[in-house]
């Protein structure tokens with residue numbers, strides 16, 4: 001089966017004022033539909049840089065990046081932006097919800113921005129389905145200031161899922177949450193994989209990493225498989 005994501009020999013060098021520094025030194029990674037992968041590594045090891053390349057916010061210096069079998073490492077920005085919004089869902093440590101809109105309206109914004117016109121009833125059904133998928137449908141009419149951090153993050157995950165992305169990229173999504181609430185957020189992310197979404201989670205939390213199908217450690221610019229005892 002063709003991998004959703006296939007990276008081979010991805011490099012990224014930061015050209016500072018004094019000397020260049022290799023952040024990624026030839027990263028290989030493949031992720032299939034429905035698979036979950038954790039990326040761990042010490043602070044500054046390049047995890048977010050790698051996620052930015054996968055999410056097409058940044059470009060590698062060298063290497064090949066196949067998305068669904070298609071080479072996309074050298075795309076022009078306009079085409080990259082299209083793929084970014086149609087193929088990827090993003091979740092960050094901060095929730096970036098609009099305070100004056102309800103949870104449902106926040107999720108709906110992603111549909112309005114991404115898919116062009118949809119009949120109102122259809123849009124509503126998709127929004128409620130996404131909220132339901134992450135267990136917060138009952139909070140649809142609430143505004144973010146009335147929600148807990150974990151609830152807000154689950155609304156943010158619903159917003160990422162509503163366009164039915166092929167890949168979900170989550171960068172420290174539990175970083176601002178306590179352990180118990182963080183576990184619920186991980187449940188919500190894993191729920192997406194049962195529908196065939198690929199999940200790449202960057203985390204410092206060992207327990208959350210261990211819940212993914214695989215854990216990869218980014219060390220000295222390379223990904224190493226980590227086996228938990």
Ligand SMILES: Nc1ncnc2c1ncn2[C@@H]1O[C@H](COP(=O)(O)OP(=O)(O)OP(=O)(O)O)[C@@H](O)[C@H]1O
Nearest residue numbers: 014023041042043044045046047048049050202204
């Ligand atoms: N735009 C930039 N300009 C200069 N240095 C950068 C830039 N982006 C990242 N870096 C440096 O590249 C290295 C990798 O950063 P990155 O954010 O990818 O690491 P990380 O593993 O995600 O770290 P953390 O776990 O702390 O979030 C760091 O040393 C960072 O300071």
